[in-house]
């Protein structure tokens with residue numbers, strides 16, 4: 458029987474506007490749907506009963522059945538777009554079904570523009586411990602290029618309010634914006650380090666099908682940053698943040714000591730987690746079940762009592778073990794052979810030995826006999842390495 462999840466994610470699909478590069482599950486300018494969304498979340502949360510006691514008649518369960526969680530994460534979309542009143546309503550719905558431990562990490566994603574003293578007060582009242590700010594840059598021109606609706610001063614003001622109130626703050630930074638130069642990334646990093654957040658997540662801009670950026674690229678109106686420059690930018694990120702005392706603990710993530718994101722670590726450990734909302738994916742250790750990506754379809758199906766599943770990825774034990782290798786090697790600590798065998802039931806060398814040896818022979822991985830980890834050179838080409846593992 459699958460283990461009971463200790464981690465939960467709730468997807469809030471509302472944004473003020475859709476940034477040109479974004480293909481996430483969301484609706485922009487549709488606040489008229491928020492009430493229906495709340496009703497659908499309340500309905501979907503009833504699934505918790507079946508998670509806790511699969512196959513048991515819910516009438517026999519202590520009412521209400523609650524899932525005790527070590528981490529709770531609200532992402533989107535933009536959860537802060539709900540404002541203090543909307544977040545109180547949402548947490549009110551969650552409280553009947555998802556109960557964070559006394560020491561739980563409770564993260565909410567926020568747009569810097571939404572961070573007001575009232576919102577910060579609501580975060581405190583609701584037990585939020587960590588706020589992840591979608592800053593992307595501290596340079597006005599880069600933010601305009603990225604189609605963001607906030608400026609650098611909004612980020613500074615938001616970080617200041619959150620830090621004064623005692624929250625752990627993550628800042629999302631994007632690099633490889635169209636036309637961006639290395640010197641601009643260096644200035645962004647200096648400005649970011651000066652803010653002294655506890656955690657930084659750094660992503661290269663990706664050009665997704667169906668986005669406004671991609672259609673402008675196809676028309677030749679805008680061009681991606683050249684690959685070599687993108688790599689130099691990421692090297693600059695690692696060097697600058699490590700020099701500032703951040704630990705580079707996963708390909709895209711940097712933390713001050715003691716501030717790793719515990720929720721993401723659960724994903725990377727392949728622990729089971731629950732998830733609610735449109736496009737949200739849950740995992741029971743073997744099967745990943747993803748809700749319908751269309752916010753409207755998800756809402757309508759849930760409220761009609763229909764199955765709102767969009768996709769089911771049921772893995773064999775070996776496929777789950779191979780995936781565990783990929784997510785494990787994204788972490789700078791790498792993969793410990795004994796821990797891997799105990800968690801997956803497979804021997805690392807049996808299913809990935811030749812690939813690991815090949816990577817080691819060309820300086821992409823280090824192997825001390827008990828632990829395998831990618832080198833910095835390996836990290837930069839990691840996406841190309843995973844096929845070696847996933848296809849066997």
Ligand code: SF4
Pocket residue numbers: 471472473474475476479480481483533534535568591
């Ligand atoms: S605010 Fe975030 S989720 Fe919303 S459109 Fe922009 S990038 Fe996407």
